[in-house]
Amino acid sequence: xxxxxxxxxxxxxxxxxxxxxxxxxxxxxxxxxxxxxxxxxxxxxxxxxxxxxxxxxxxxxxxxxxxxxxxxxxxxxxxxxxxxxxxxxxxxxxxxxxxxxxxxxxxxxxxxxxxxxxxxxxxxxx
Numbered sequence: 001x002x003x004x005x006x007x008x009x010x011x012x013x014x015x016x017x018x019x020x021x022x023x024x025x026x027x028x029x030x031x032x033x034x035x036x037x038x039x040x041x042x043x044x045x046x047x048x049x050x051x052x053x054x055x056x057x058x059x060x061x062x063x064x065x066x067x068x069x070x071x072x073x074x075x076x077x078x079x080x081x082x083x084x085x086x087x088x089x090x091x092x093x094x095x096x097x098x099x100x101x102x103x104x105x106x107x108x109x110x111x112x113x114x115x116x117x118x119x120x121x122x123x124x125x126x
Contacts, residue, residue, distance in 0.1 A: 005059045005066075013049050063089065069116060074100065075107045082111055089114040098122060 013028040016038045028049060031039040038045045054060075061068050067089040072078055073096060081088050090113050092101055098121040105122075108115050 002066075003056060003058050005062050005064065007055060009053050014046060016046055063116070065089070065114075067114060072104060075104055078104060078107050078111060078113060081113050085111065085113045089116050091116045092118075092120065 014026050015029050016031050018024045018026045069091045070088045071093050072090045073093045092104055101121055105118055
């Protein structure tokens, strides 16, 4: 029996007053003020992260295709996924050159490993 992947919340939690001040960034920080209305959970205020938003343990970190991501920097790291190609998918790291990407993609195809970003940096010359 497969369990449906349910994300209770996909929107990111915003920091209190990040919309008001340019210097206050959006990344979440817990409000700690004695009179803070977000911390006191007043109606109509921003929601705070809490344990109830957590995902099902079985489906946590799963992508919609049912696989987990595994960051790969070179061909040798692909070998780690050889026995786990049914549960993990390779994702080529941001800093990998287009020359090395071609090699990684060829090796992944030979090993039968799914790559989540195969088209990145692979433009053919027109």
